[in-house]
Amino acid sequence: xxxxxxxxxxxxxxxxxxxxxxxxxxxxxxxxxxxxxxxxxxxxxxxxxxxxxxxxxxxxxxxxxxxxxxxxxxxxxxxxxxxxxxxxxxxxxxxxxxxxxxxxxxxxxxxxxxxxxxxxxxxxxxxxxxxxxxxxxxxxxxxxxxxxxxxxxxxxxxxxxxxxxxxxxxxxxxxxxxxxxxxxxxxxxxxxxxxxxxxxxxxxxxxxxxxxxxxxxxxxxxxxxxxxxxxxxxxxxxxxxxxxxxxxxxxxxxxxxxxxxxxxxxxxxxxxxxxxxxxxxxxxxxxxxxxxxxxxxx
Amino acid sequence: xxxxxxxxxxxxxxxxxxxxxxxxxxxxxxxxxxxxxxxxxxxxxxxxxxxxxxxxxxxxxxxxxxxxxxxxxxxxxxxxxxxxxxxxxxxxxxxxxxxxxxxxxxxxxxxxxxxxxxxxxxxxxxxxxxxxxxxxxxxxxxxxxxxxxxxxxxxxxxxxxxxxxxxxxxxxxxxxxxxxxxxxxxxxxxxxxxxxxxxxxxxxxxxxxxxxxxxxxxxxxxxxxxxxxxxxxxxxxxxxxxxxxxxxxxxxxxxxx
Amino acid sequence: xxxxxxxxxxxxxxxxxxxxxxxxxxxxxxxxxxxxxxxxxxxxxxxxxxxxxxxxxxxxxxxxxxxxxxxxxxxxxxxxxxxxxxxxxxxxxxxxxxxxxxxxxxxxxxxxxxxxxxxxxxxxxxxxxxxxxxxxxxxxxxxxxxxxxxxxxxxxxxxxxxxxxxxxxxxxxxxxxxxxxxxxxxxxxxxxxxxxxxxxxxxxxxxxxxxxxxxxxxxxxxxxxxxxxxxxxxxxxxxxxxxxxxxxxxxxxxxxxxxxxxxxxxxxxxxxxxxxxxxxxxxxxxxxxxxxxxxxxxxxxxxxxxxxxxxxxxxxxxxx
Numbered sequence: 052x053x054x055x056x057x058x059x060x061x062x063x064x065x066x067x068x069x070x071x072x073x074x075x076x077x078x079x080x081x082x083x084x085x086x087x088x089x090x091x092x093x094x095x096x097x098x099x100x101x102x103x104x105x106x107x108x109x110x111x112x113x114x115x116x117x118x119x120x121x122x123x124x125x126x127x128x129x130x131x132x133x134x135x136x137x138x139x140x141x142x143x144x145x146x147x148x149x150x151x152x153x154x155x156x157x158x159x160x161x162x163x164x165x166x167x168x169x170x171x172x173x174x175x176x177x178x179x180x181x182x183x184x185x186x187x188x189x190x191x192x193x194x195x196x197x198x199x200x201x202x203x204x205x206x207x208x209x210x211x212x213x214x215x216x217x218x219x220x221x222x223x224x225x226x227x228x229x230x231x232x233x234x235x236x237x238x239x240x241x242x243x244x245x246x247x248x249x250x251x252x253x254x255x256x257x258x259x260x261x262x263x264x265x266x267x268x269x270x271x272x273x274x275x276x277x278x279x280x281x282x283x284x285x286x287x288x289x290x291x292x293x294x295x296x297x298x299x300x301x302x303x304x305x306x307x308x309x310x311x312x313x314x315x316x317x318x319x320x321x322x323x324x325x326x327x328x329x330x331x332x333x334x335x336x337x338x339x340x341x342x343x344x345x346x347x348x349x
Numbered sequence: 350x351x352x353x354x355x356x357x358x359x360x361x362x363x364x365x366x367x368x369x370x371x372x373x374x375x376x377x378x379x380x381x382x383x384x385x386x387x388x389x390x391x392x393x394x395x396x397x398x399x400x401x402x403x404x405x406x407x408x409x410x411x412x413x414x415x416x417x418x419x420x421x422x423x424x425x426x427x428x429x430x431x432x433x434x435x436x437x438x439x440x441x442x443x444x445x446x447x448x449x450x451x452x453x454x455x456x457x458x459x460x461x462x463x464x465x466x467x468x469x470x471x472x473x474x475x476x477x478x479x480x481x482x483x484x485x486x487x488x489x490x491x492x493x494x495x496x497x498x499x500x501x502x503x504x505x506x507x508x509x510x511x512x513x514x515x516x517x518x519x520x521x522x523x524x525x526x527x528x529x530x531x532x533x534x535x536x537x538x539x540x541x542x543x544x545x546x547x548x549x550x551x552x553x554x555x556x557x558x559x560x561x562x563x564x565x566x567x568x569x570x571x572x573x574x575x576x577x578x579x580x581x582x583x584x585x586x587x588x589x590x591x592x593x594x595x596x597x598x599x600x601x602x603x604x605x606x
Numbered sequence: 607x608x609x610x611x612x613x614x615x616x617x618x619x620x621x622x623x624x625x626x627x628x629x630x631x632x633x634x635x636x637x638x639x640x641x642x643x644x645x646x647x648x649x650x651x652x653x654x655x656x657x658x659x660x661x662x663x664x665x666x667x668x669x670x671x672x673x674x675x676x677x678x679x680x681x682x683x684x685x686x687x688x689x690x691x692x693x694x695x696x697x698x699x700x701x702x703x704x705x706x707x708x709x710x711x712x713x714x715x716x717x718x719x720x721x722x723x724x725x726x727x728x729x730x731x732x733x734x735x736x737x738x739x740x741x742x743x744x745x746x747x748x749x750x751x752x753x754x755x756x757x758x759x760x761x762x763x764x765x766x767x768x769x770x771x772x773x774x775x776x777x778x779x780x781x782x783x784x785x786x787x788x789x790x791x792x793x794x795x796x797x798x799x800x801x802x803x804x805x806x807x808x809x810x811x812x813x814x815x816x817x818x819x820x821x822x823x824x825x826x827x828x829x830x831x832x833x834x835x836x837x838x839x840x841x842x843x844x845x846x847x848x849x850x851x852x853x854x855x856x857x858x859x860x861x862x863x864x865x866x867x868x869x870x871x872x873x874x875x876x877x878x879x880x881x882x883x884x885x886x887x888x889x890x891x892x893x894x895x896x897x898x899x900x901x902x903x904x905x906x907x908x909x910x911x912x913x914x915x916x917x918x919x920x921x922x923x924x925x926x
Contacts, residue, residue: 054693054695057693058693058694060693061689061690152800156771156772161777162772164733166733186716211466211467212464213461213462213464213467216468219443219446220454223444224440224442226435227442227443229425230432230433230441231457231458232429233462235425261685261708262708262712263709265681265705267681275682311686314687323676324678
């Protein structure tokens with residue numbers, strides 16, 4: 052039985068950590084209506100920065116901040132390319148993502164492992180002082196949960212501020228934003244900055260959790276993020292705005308659970324991705340059937 | 350208070366579709382004027398509005414508000430003192446936000462959109478009163494998302510939003526054209542009410558000759574980027590729909606329409 | 607609607623539970639194999655590993671059972687497989703290729719499960735040389751390969767090499783090639799790619815530069831599309847030297863390479879020691895294969911007009 056519990060705890064932890072990535076995609080894709088591919092680059096950027104800092108003996112908690120800043124910068128670049136150079140949204144993200152691949156290689160090389168001797172946020176002093184008696188996997192779960200919930204609350208509060216409302220308006224009706232004497236370019240940039248900061252934070256925590264950075268770890272993360280957001284919002288059809296941030300966490304956990312189920316089923320390893328796809332389809336179909344018809348584009 | 354001086358505007362310069370819509374166009378609007386602008390399609394009415402608001406750049410000339418040139422001001426900055434209601438009712442409000450949130454955003458126009466609370470509970474009563482005066486029953490719908498309201502209701506809110514904060518003038522861009530006759534009538538009456546109560550200067554572009562004649566203190570007819578009729582005050586009051594229509598038809602025939 | 611979502615969730619949990627329970631049912635120690643992806647060399651490793659266990663006298667089903675998972679070249683999945691192993695309390699994690707090994711070692715931290723890796727070029731660089739971890743390294747015999755090429759193509763001057771910039775094994779191998787090439791009178795023309803889709807373009811580039819031959823590293827992306835590379839090089843009349851016997855079977859002219867099956871067997875033997883408690887990972891330093899074999903593909907050689915000479919002819923084995 053402890054096996055099952057361990058499995059659940061592990062999957063839940065993964066779901067929580069990657070929920071931050073989901074938030075990032077939620078902000079750009081759902082709220083700003085801006086398909087942002089920077090994510091594939093800012094996610095490993097967070098991990099690269101974290102790995103290098105950890106290996107050089109920097110306080111593990113500081114890496115969280117460093118990751119946020121690095122992700123924010125990545126988002127800023129995409130934003131500036133889009134707004135100032137007037138490159139369209141998809142391409143602006145692709146440009147930054149491509150550049151980041153090389154930048155990440157420069158920062159951390161192609162792979163960087165953090166040895167067991169180095170403390171992570173899960174093993175450092177303050178964490179141990181609070182949760183010392185708890186086994187490592189539970190510590191990972193709790194610390195991740197604390198971080199994710201903290202940022203969820205921050206986001207919820209932000210979306211209720213004037214700036215947050217404006218962000219929501221930009222994706223809804225950009226003309227209105229201009230008519231309200233606000234530079235929609237600046238608002239878009241704000242959204243991209245916040246989004247990518249969160250994505251990089253996600254990469255940072257993943258690096259703490261797996262003690263490694265790999266230059267290819269970003270590939271396909273934007274797809275994961277989109278799947279998470281869509282699954283989450285499909286399950287919670289009547290999304291009152293606060294529930295949006297909760298929906299993302301749920302979507303992320305479900306995604307990771309699907310993969311876990313696929314692995315646990317012991318089916319031929321090559322079919323892993325196919326099984327995951329089938330599971331998604333089932334979830335989305337269930338979501339649509341409930342409503343008694345085809346929901347309009349999620 | 351608003352002056353367009355020697356405006357020159359060429360669409361698609363240098364290409365086959367090049368068209369010079371304005372060449373030395375002048376217009377002066379005084380404080381308190383409620384100007385109706387009519388004209389056939391392509392006469393330049395909408396271009397003129399876009400030039401004033403800054404979404405269309407000009408090749409030559411100057412735009413002045415109260416003597417100060419705004420040609421170099423960015424589009425969104427101009428809107429700090431300009432209110433605009435669009436033809437499409439969806440363009441004036443944010444569909445996924447509630448009426449309360451929309452009004453709160455509009456209320457903050459001109460001030461920074463920072464990290465303070467987005468909606469102001471204390472103003473809710475004030476919004477309710479303003480909405481009640483519209484007489485459309487909207488005062489009970491403050492917490493409803495705009496997307497679920499009808500075109501007419503959204504346009505009414507858009508009208509309110511555009512005049513919530515102090516503005517130099519109000520631009521009405523065929524704002525009743527997409528509404529059914531009854532709703533259009535309601536919105537037009539509301540517009541008149543608000544313009545008079547708040548003593549606004551307004552420019553209204555419309556295809557509806559009756560509105561142009563019945564409302565407003567001044568009527569302008571445009572054709573091919575020029576003003577062919579400009580009546581205000583007493584002269585305007587004497588205008589009839591028939592006389593305006595006949596002039597309209599005359600120009601159209603000359604154009605070969 | 608929340609109810610249906612909840613029902614679905616419950617169903618999912620039930621399925622997961624069943625799987626876990628079935629794993630729980632096994633009282634025989636489980637060896638979890640986390641293979642990074644399927645390609646010939648890695649598959650050979652795995653098969654050799656299983657043979658190595660058998661050679662040590664252990665019987666599958668009695669002394670151990672195998673849980674084989676393939677990560678499909680996806681780092682995230684390799685990670686989840688590793689956590690899965692940890693949650694399932696496997697007795698040993700066997701990791702094939704670096705990304706799987708790093709993932710396993712991180713996941714094993716919780717319960718201090720021994721990790722035995724194979725097919726990793728530089729365990730020191732990957733920080734896998736200390737702690738409850740050991741295994742075998744497939745460090746490329748660069749000098750032996752350079753020597754072989756020199757012997758088979760006495761006039762050749764440039765060697766073209768394609769490699770993936772984000773694979774550390776490849777990056778360190780290229781560095782070694784460039785360092786040692788001069789000793790054998792060669793210069794290296796290398797092209798770095800970031801994804802498998804760029805490999806054939808890289809091949810075109812090298813061909814247009816007029817290299818005298820290609821040499822392969824143990825680069826997953828390159829080896830994955832070897833047949834398309836061979837198509838181009840065969841047309842251009844440029845011989846390709848593989849890094850391992852499977853590649854020679856596929857059409858490379860020759861290789862001074864490692865036998866991954868043997869590498870796997872060595873690893874299996876180490877795993878058997880740890881499983882039966884005869885040794886711990888800390889006591890076993892990682893091993894490298896020191897014996898290299900020459901493998902040749904006679905038809906490929908004759909197509910390229912290369913004749914086998916002296917000592918190579920004596921010790922070369924036809925790759926079958």
